Amino acid sequence: MSKTVYTEDHEYISAQESAATIGISNYAQEQLGDIVYVELPQVGTSFKKGDEIAVVESVKAASEIYAPADFTVTEINSALEADPAQVNTDAMGAGWLMKGTLANPAQLDELMDETAYAAHIA
Amino acid sequence: MSDSDKAPIKTALFDLHVSQGGRMVDFAGYSLPVQFEGLMAEHQHTREVASLFDVSHMGQITVSGNDDLSTLSALETLFPANLKNLKPGGMRYTVLLNENGGIEDDLIVTRPAEGQAPNGTVFIVVNAARKDHDLAIMQAALGTQLDFKLHQEKSLLALQGPKAATVLANLCDAPHQLSFMQSMPANIAGMNVQISRCGYTGEDGFELSVANAEAAKLAQILYEDKMVKPAGLGARDSLRLEAGLCLYGHDMNDEIDPVSANILFAIGKQRRTDGGFVGDRAVLKSIERGAENLRVGMVFDSRMPVREGAQIVDDQGQQVGTITSGTFGPTFGGPIAMGYVPADMAAIDTPITALVRAKPVTGRVAPMPFVPQNYARKPGI
Numbered sequence: 001m002s003k004t005v006y007t008e009d010h011e012y013i014s015a016q017e018s019a020a021t022i023g024i025s026n027y028a029q030e031q032l033g034d035i036v037y038v039e040l041p042q043v044g045t046s047f048k049k050g051d052e053i054a055v056v057e058s059v060k061a062a063s064e065i066y067a068p069a070d071f072t073v074t075e076i077n078s079a080l081e082a083d084p085a086q087v088n089t090d091a092m093g094a095g096w097l098m099k100g101t102l103a104n105p106a107q108l109d110e111l112m113d114e115t116a117y118a119a120h121i122a
Numbered sequence: 123m124s125d126s127d128k129a130p131i132k133t134a135l136f137d138l139h140v141s142q143g144g145r146m147v148d149f150a151g152y153s154l155p156v157q158f159e160g161l162m163a164e165h166q167h168t169r170e171v172a173s174l175f176d177v178s179h180m181g182q183i184t185v186s187g188n189d190d191l192s193t194l195s196a197l198e199t200l201f202p203a204n205l206k207n208l209k210p211g212g213m214r215y216t217v218l219l220n221e222n223g224g225i226e227d228d229l230i231v232t233r234p235a236e237g238q239a240p241n242g243t244v245f246i247v248v249n250a251a252r253k254d255h256d257l258a259i260m261q262a263a264l265g266t267q268l269d270f271k272l273h274q275e276k277s278l279l280a281l282q283g284p285k286a287a288t289v290l291a292n293l294c295d296a297p298h299q300l301s302f303m304q305s306m307p308a309n310i311a312g313m314n315v316q317i318s319r320c321g322y323t324g325e326d327g328f329e330l331s332v333a334n335a336e337a338a339k340l341a342q343i344l345y346e347d348k349m350v351k352p353a354g355l356g357a358r359d360s361l362r363l364e365a366g367l368c369l370y371g372h373d374m375n376d377e378i379d380p381v382s383a384n385i386l387f388a389i390g391k392q393r394r395t396d397g398g399f400v401g402d403r404a405v406l407k408s409i410e411r412g413a414e415n416l417r418v419g420m421v422f423d424s425r426m427p428v429r430e431g432a433q434i435v436d437d438q439g440q441q442v443g444t445i446t447s448g449t450f451g452p453t454f455g456g457p458i459a460m461g462y463v464p465a466d467m468a469a470i471d472t473p474i475t476a477l478v479r480a481k482p483v484t485g486r487v488a489p490m491p492f493v494p495q496n497y498a499r500k501p502g503i
Contacts, residue, residue, distance in 0.1 A: 033356070034162035036450035037425045037457075039479075055479065057427050059161050059450050060356050084425070 004092075005068070005111035008120065012092065013068040013111070018102040020071060024056060027121045029091040033058045035084045040076040040098060047071060049107060054097050056087065068111060070103035133178040134277045134337035142352050150250035152179040155354040164357035165452040168323055169493075172283035173353035174344055177322075181253025182276050182331060183260075186269040187242035190233065196267050197231065197244065200260065202380070202399040204390025211235035213303040213318060217388045218248075218256055223379035223404030226259060227252040228370055228388065232318060235306040245305075245316070247278070247329075249370045263400065277337035281344060282327030282353075282361075284496060287503035289347045290317070290328055302326075302497040311343055322358065324365025324495045363458060364451045366419060366490030372430060373417060373446045373460050381408040382462065384417045415443065416468040419492060422457045422485035425450070426478060433477045434463055442467065445476060451492055457485075458492045 002016040010028035014021045029035065037057040047053050047067040054065040076098045080086060087095035102108075112120060130153040139146065144155030154176060158164060167173050187193035194205040203216035212233050218226040232245040248256045253272060260270050281290060287297035294308040296317040305318035313336045321327035332340050344350050359369070368374050374383045379401070386394070386409070393399065397406055422428055427450045434443035448459030463474070472487040 033157065033160055034452075037427055039426065057450070059165075059360050059427075059452060060156075062427070062429065081425075 006117035007068045011068045021096050023096040026091045029088050035087045038080045038084045045073045069107040071100035073100045075099040134334040135176045157354040157356045158352045161356035162452050164353035168283045172285040175280040177280045178277040179250035181248040182273040183246040184271045185244040189241045193242045202389040208233040219401030223401040224376040225374045232305045238307045279330045282321045282323040285349050286327045297503050301501045323361035326498045364493040382413040415462045419488045419490035420459045421488040427457045428459045428476045454492045
């Protein structure tokens with residue numbers, strides 16, 4: 001069964017064992033406003049937890065997105081190139097940023113579950 | 123205590139903004155809404171219908187002198203615009219310069235309509251962050267001849283968009299009397315409102331000056347028309363950038379002269395040769411020799427926004443210029459920017475490379491405005 005956990009910086013990671021999908025939370029997209037551009041990494045790149053992995057840009061500002069865990073990128077959401085607003089309309093679904101293989105799935109235990117994250121943004 | 127330690131000033135519309143879901147931010151010492159429903163929606167609504175902006179942070183100054191001609195003549199010794207030929211109710215955009223020709227602020231001078239104010243009265247609107255600074259310069263230069271009063275007791279509302287005139291015409295006659303850059307007093311529901319057909323969005327629109335005590339009531343009356351929606355600072359910035367309008371402190375500052383800033387229209391034609399204003403020697407020299415660097419508009423090949431502070435580089439990667447404003451233009455549908463480049467790179471279609479997060483982004487010099495301006499060249503709706 002997959003589980004979804006969140007960072008304090010509002011990235012989410014949904015993982016089934018070592019296969020993970022990474023994006024920004026619905027709260028994060030609301031805060032950023034209308035997203036006009038998403039810069040994504042190259043497939044095959046490996047990141048350590050806390051590395052900058054993407055940049056999400058609204059009309060107003062550019063926001064860096066950080067790796068929630070150590071992982072290697074296996075796929076990026078190329079649909080966002082033409083339609084970055086999908087991050088606004090469906091942050092947790094169609095607006096995912098990238099997929100990857102986790103180096104150490106146990107790292108997810110350090111992140112917040114739904115309940116803890118809801119309290120974090122309250 | 124520094125400015126940043128002070129609690130931001132709440133405008134007369136603060137409670138209304140909060141009740142409308144405005145996301146309040148500290149801007150130039152004021153608490154103002156950056157957005158309501160969303161920047162993009164507010165931007166498009168302004169382009170297509172009409173939005174109301176709270177611009178009460180702007181500095182509203184009344185100048186008093188003996189008579190109109192002597193007041194305007196005295197102001198001409200400071201400002202480079204031709205002011206003596208302003209007709210009653212006329213408005214003119216100009217700048218306040220220092221001795222080096224650097225821009226201390228940009229502003230609008232209004233001659234009151236016939237009979238509305240004592241002879242010798244002129245209105246000036248300046249940028250929020252510069253009002254005390256400007257007032258000090260004006261008083262030091264002209265304080266013996268003229269009296270300057272900054273109005274803390276007045277609010278300023280901007281109704282902007284193609285339907286602004288229709289909305290306002292239901293409340294007063296001003297849209298039928300005024301064309302772009304004209305001003306008159308009006309009575310709306312018993313309130314005295316100074317109405318000026320101008321704005322900062324590139325659209326037709328009006329700025330309404332009203333007493334703080336009546337500002338919320340005026341806003342509520344405007345919102346009774348369902349075409350009018352609130353808009354915040356975010357949309358104001360993307361709208362003005364698409365319209366090719368400069369933002370003080372970003373696209374110009376006290377080290378940039380009006381020739382470099384490409385705003386020669388702020389200087390009266392005859393005055394470009396005659397001078398007679400503060401900074402004239404430097405500006406006349408700059409007009410004669412041409413500026414070393416020029417403010418230009420730029421567009422880019424990808425969708426990636428190129429923002430303020432980004433370097434413009436040459437083929438060798440050496441910095442040759444800087445972006446001073448940049449965003450994704452919601453109506454334009456792509457990234458747009460303004461910045462300074464060497465004069466030999468200022469021609470339309472000159473290739474530009476900017477660095478965003480250390481990566482080169484290609485584009486070219488483009489004409490401004492990025493979105494056509496839609497001003498009312500004659501009175502009416």
